[in-house]
Amino acid sequence: MSDKAPSISVIVAVFNGRTTLQECIDSVTRQTYPNKELIIIDGGSKDGTVELLEKNCSQFSYWISETDRGIYNAWNKGLAQARGEWICFLGADDYFWDAAVLERMAVHLKMLPIRIRVAYGQIVRVSDDGRVSQPMGESWEQVKNAFRQYMCIPHIGTMHRRTLFEQHGAFNESFRIAGDYELLLRELKTGDAAFIPDVITAAQRLGGMSTSLANKFKIYREILCAQRMHGQHLPSKDLLKMMTRDCSQLLLWKVVGDRSARKLLDLRRRFKGLPPYWTQS
Structure with missing residues (x-):
């Protein structure tokens, strides 16, 4: 101090x-x-x-x-x-x-x-x-x-x-x-x-x-690389959950298109009591 x-x-x-x-x-x-x-x-x-x-x-x-x-x-x-x-x-x-x-x-x-x-x-x-x-x-x-x-x-x-x-x-x-x-x-x-x-x-x-x-999976690869460098060789349950969530979001993007995917994802956020995010990005 x-x-x-x-x-x-x-x-x-x-x-x-x-x-x-x-x-x-x-x-x-x-x-x-x-x-x-x-x-x-x-x-x-x-x-x-x-x-x-x-x-x-x-x-x-x-x-x-x-x-x-x-x-x-x-x-x-x-x-x-x-x-x-x-x-x-x-x-x-x-x-x-x-x-x-x-x-x-x-x-x-x-x-x-x-x-x-x-x-x-x-x-x-x-x-x-x-x-x-x-x-x-x-x-x-x-x-x-x-x-x-x-x-x-x-x-x-x-x-x-x-x-x-x-x-x-x-x-x-x-x-x-x-x-x-x-x-x-x-x-x-x-x-x-x-x-x-x-x-x-x-x-x-x-x-x-x-x-x-689209870059999140590149980020995940680098996160896993960083963790291996520091002695953690297996991904945590929380990280696997995040990867699964983002994979489902990317699939939604490919199936329904950009605008609809953003609306659907923010609709889910509203049900959880969260403010919109995807339609603002």
Whole structure:
């Protein structure tokens, strides 16, 4: 625990993200918390992203545009430049929810014991037409046991203490989608995270790699790979249940088509007392 205001590095990976990147940048630069830096790693965009970065370059502590090997390679490049005591990651489609996110998080970060190296709040998902989901993210006490089975804390906007990377290393670049889960599994299979209540950290636009139903089976393969790397060789009942559910949803998509599948899935959610999700994505 420290009384000093912690420094925070925000690392953004982008590739051909001109349409959304400015909102992401603005959400960082308008933060009321002063002890921060913004690092942008572009994968060699050809859509006008580089020109946008050049226009905003005075807002960055570091930026580069060159070919990379995916988002985890980009984040690792950012890690090599980061100077903050705490580090968080955003994609070009993500943005901080309001201007006081880092200020509110920092109040809690400086109070955490040194053994806690992961801290997170809640996120929301936003559809193309601006509709916002219910906040997502539960307390660590609720999800601690489940975390070894699947990714159940939101990674965007999550704060990683620098010492996490000093002990465990950077992201494993052989992963394409679930590298954040594998990284956190190194720490949280035996350690603890801190949930910061009443803070929505970030918004995630629907449609990215991790929110696509078609990509979920790729995610499951990588989750199982990460678990095998960390000594768990058989999938849990909960993970098998999730895989079965998503398989049935994908089959429904193929049989009745996109629009009808979304309506039917949200009808089932209403019967369970849940807000609509699929018709908003």
